[in-house]
Amino acid sequence: MSGDLFLQAFVYLAAAVVSVPVSKRLGFGSVLGYLVAGAVIGPFGLGFVGGEGQDVLHFAEFGVVMMLFVIGLELEPAHLWRQRGTLLGLGGVQVAATAAAIGSAAVLAGVPWRASLALGLILAMSSTAIVLQSLAEKGLLNTEAGSRSFAVLLFQDVAVIPILAILPLLAASGGAAHGSDAGSHGATWVDGWPAWGRGLAVLGAVVAIVGIGRFVVGPVFRFIARARLREAFTAAALLLVVGTAILMTQVGLSAALGTFLAGVVLASSEYRHELETDLEPFKGLLLGLFFLAVGASIDFALVGARPFFIVGLACGLVALKCVVLLGLGRAAGMGTDQNLLFSLALAQGGEFAFVLFSFAAQNNVLDASLTSPMVAVVALSMGVTPVLLLAFERLVRPRFGTTERPAREPDAVERESPVLIAGFGRFGHIVGRFLRANGVEATVLDVDSDHVDLLRRLGMRVYYGDASRVDLLRAAGAERARLLVVAVDEPGKSMEIVDAARRHFPHLTILSRARGRAHAYELIDAGIERIYRETLDSSLRAGVDALRLLGRPAHATLRAARRFRRHDEESVRELAALRHDRGAYLSRARESIEDLERLLADELRDLGPEADAAWDTETLRREFGKP
Secondary structure (H helix, E strand, O other): OHHHHHHHHHHHHHHHHHHHHHHHHOOOHHHHHHHHHHHHHOOOOOOOOOOOHHHHHHHHHHHHHHHHHHHHHOOOHHHHHHOHHHHHHHHHHHHHHHHHHHHHHHHHOOOOHHHHHHHHHHHOOOOHHHHHHHHHHOOOOOOHHHHHHHHHHHHHHHHHHHHHHHHHHHOOOOOOOOOOOOOOOOOOOOOOOOHHHHHHHHHHHHHHHHHHHHHHHHHHHHHHHHOOOHHHHHHHHHHHHHHHHHHHHHOOOOHHHHHHHHHHHOOOOOOHHHHHHHHHHHHHHHHHHHHHHHHHOOOHHHHHHOHHHHHHHHHHHHHHHHHHHHHHHHHOOOOHHHHHHHHHHOOOOOOHHHHHHHHHHHOOOOOHHHHHHHHHHHHHHHHHHHHHHHHHHHHHHHHHOOOOOOOOOOOOOOOOOOEEEEOOOOOHHHHHHHHHHOOOOOEEEEOOHHHHHHHHHOOOOEEEOOOOOHHHHHHOOOOOOOEEEEOOOOHHHHHHHHHHHHHHOOOOEEEEEEOOHHHHHHHHHOOOOEEEEOOHHHHHHHHHHHHHHOOOOHHHHHHHHHHHHHHHHHHHHHHHOOOOOHHHHHHHHHHHHHHHHHHHHHHHHHOOHHHHHHOOHHHHHHHHOOO
């Protein structure tokens, strides 16, 4: 048993490792690579994996669930509320219009009206996984078409719930449902409950998710964060997603919808970036497995037996959905190129179709002679989507020569800042407060969970996380930021952050705190130009005050402090290159000290007799009352 498991895992991983880089190099994107690899290794291809493809598909659907949770983390409730018009309007009209068009076409083809309506509702869905992954890879999610596509996909995920309720009512025999939801294929807590009881259960589950996200997750993650064990935090993040999915499926809802809601609730949490980066590898792996399983589920024997019929249905589905979407995009006022992108992106069948076809067959709504070819049609339509998007990118955009419309709202890019601050202790918080007082709201990362909680209560945008992690820097907006202020206390961690930033985000200008000369030397070796030794300015200011209290003229002390600072900073950079040669280092350090003393003595002599009078013993006794 374990040998078979390892062998299957090896086959799936090998297929992904070989096909995805090749697909990316050819410009087709990773999704098509996964689909082709799945088709090749599947039971209808080379047969390297057998009939367990559907079981793998059900397991891999968790990748879609996790993807929606991560997407929810990017959307604050206020932003989602602003999109309510698009969600309910464009999304609702798309589902209704597409279902009506497909259902009408099926009736004209001689399919009974109940089955035609079921087909229309199921095929109105699009693939959340393929669309969002493909648009993200091409950098098109923030376009007008990308944002509207996301709104439609989100409405479709919500629409799965009423579709599940409608399908049993369409059964030709009028029989009762054999299944209860799209996610579990088994008994749920609400089986046999009346409609009002199910409604109360759904409402209670939603309230529970919101309440846990608001009042429980923060303290729990804060407790885990104090342990400073990354694997414990990752386990807690996975536990949150799995628990939310289980809760929603047990009350008859879509697991994807529930985890999306949990992500939205946590979008304003200080642990948002850490959750996102911890879950990203699992999301990517499971999504890849999902696409592989979809490719493996394509019955090429069936396609080969009726190639023109299956391929014709797939092309007809894509064309019909494109026509409906083009009309909706035009009515919504979208430009030509954005409307084409919107239409091509959503023209395929969705991953929920596999589950809904099975559910419809269980409830005697559709028979196997209809669902078997339709599963192949949906899989083929999903496979052609990356090709259509590539054609749009290569042919449509250059030909029309238009660019995406500017965002109608200034906060279309979620809460990004030109400045990142790593570490918000005694050094970083002064920098952050100063910037904020001057109208610059920096994004701050800090690993002290208690400190993060306190600062967030004061209204500052501070997130928990280790800034030396490239994925966390990327999630915090490092690719679009201009400055990175490294203000952490530990020199070793400071150098890790600097190295990561310079290697992966070379456009960032780095301003780094240094604890002392040794730390400054390392920063100089790393090529950092803007180095700020944490005690230099405060020490010089104390020295200036001391000289003024002793009677030195204010202008003279300030000029001496500037001269001292300039000389010292030049000395640090000069000595950094000599510090590995102890003899040369000590010799040059002595010379530097003598040069500075001679320089300041000459400056004091230039002040004239009144400066000497300031140091007269009688003057000091009179000013300070000491012998």
